Amino acid sequence: MPNKSYHHGDLKAELIRTGLKLLDQEGYEAFSLRKVAKACNVSQTAPYRHFKNKDELIIAIAMEAMGAFNECLQKAVDQHPDNPKKQLTEMGIAYIHFFVENPEYLRLLFLSDMRYKMNEYFCAHPEYFQNDHPFQTFFQTIERYKAAVPSSNQSLGKAELMLFSWGLVHGISILIANKEIPLEGDYLSMVRKIVESEKFLD
Structure with missing residues (x-):
C-alpha cells in the first residue's frame, strides 16, 4: 500500500x-x-x-487534549461575561459534555497510568499552559463566583465549592462516559437539570 x-x-x-x-x-x-x-x-x-520517542508523542497528545478541554470550558465562560453563576453552571455542563463526547480524553487524562507521567512533566514545564490550563480556568471561575456573591449568602467556602463542584461534574462525566448507568434520551437535559438545581450555588 x-x-x-x-x-x-x-x-x-x-x-x-x-x-x-x-x-x-x-x-x-x-x-x-x-x-x-x-x-x-x-x-x-x-x-x-x-x-x-513515544513519551514525547504522549505529551503532545496530552497537550492537545488539555488544549481542547480548556477551549471548551473557556467558551462556556465567555458566553456569560457578566454572570459568574451562569459561567459556573455552563462550565460544569460543558465539562460533562466534553468528556462524554471524547471518552478517550477522559481515560487519558484521568483514568490511565500515564497521568502520573504527564503530571510530572507539566509540573516541570508550567510554561506550556500559563493561562490556558483547564483547571486554572475552572478555579478562576470559582473565584469570580465567590467574589460576586455576598459572604452572608455563601454556604460553602472557596475550597469546599471547588471540591464539590469539580467532584459533581467529574463523577457524572465518568458515569455517563463509561456507561455505568443506563440512560435514555437527551443526557444533556438531565445534566442541566442537575447542575442548575444544585443548592450549593446560593
Missing part, C-alpha cells in the same frame, strides 16, 4: 490524532512510534522527525 502524502505539519497532527486512538486501545506498554507510523501508513522513521 503506498504511503500517504503529508505536508510536514500535517503529519505531526496526524501522528497525534492517530496516536491518541492507539494509546487508548493499547495502553502505554504496548504503544510505540512504530505502530503509530504503521497506522498512519508512513515509514517507521517518519515519526522521529517530530518526536524523539
Whole structure:
C-alpha cells in the first residue's frame, strides 16, 4: 500500500490524532512510534522527525487534549461575561459534555497510568499552559463566583465549592462516559437539570 502524502505539519497532527486512538486501545506498554507510523501508513522513521520517542508523542497528545478541554470550558465562560453563576453552571455542563463526547480524553487524562507521567512533566514545564490550563480556568471561575456573591449568602467556602463542584461534574462525566448507568434520551437535559438545581450555588 503506498504511503500517504503529508505536508510536514500535517503529519505531526496526524501522528497525534492517530496516536491518541492507539494509546487508548493499547495502553502505554504496548504503544510505540512504530505502530503509530504503521497506522498512519508512513515509514517507521517518519515519526522521529517530530518526536524523539513515544513519551514525547504522549505529551503532545496530552497537550492537545488539555488544549481542547480548556477551549471548551473557556467558551462556556465567555458566553456569560457578566454572570459568574451562569459561567459556573455552563462550565460544569460543558465539562460533562466534553468528556462524554471524547471518552478517550477522559481515560487519558484521568483514568490511565500515564497521568502520573504527564503530571510530572507539566509540573516541570508550567510554561506550556500559563493561562490556558483547564483547571486554572475552572478555579478562576470559582473565584469570580465567590467574589460576586455576598459572604452572608455563601454556604460553602472557596475550597469546599471547588471540591464539590469539580467532584459533581467529574463523577457524572465518568458515569455517563463509561456507561455505568443506563440512560435514555437527551443526557444533556438531565445534566442541566442537575447542575442548575444544585443548592450549593446560593
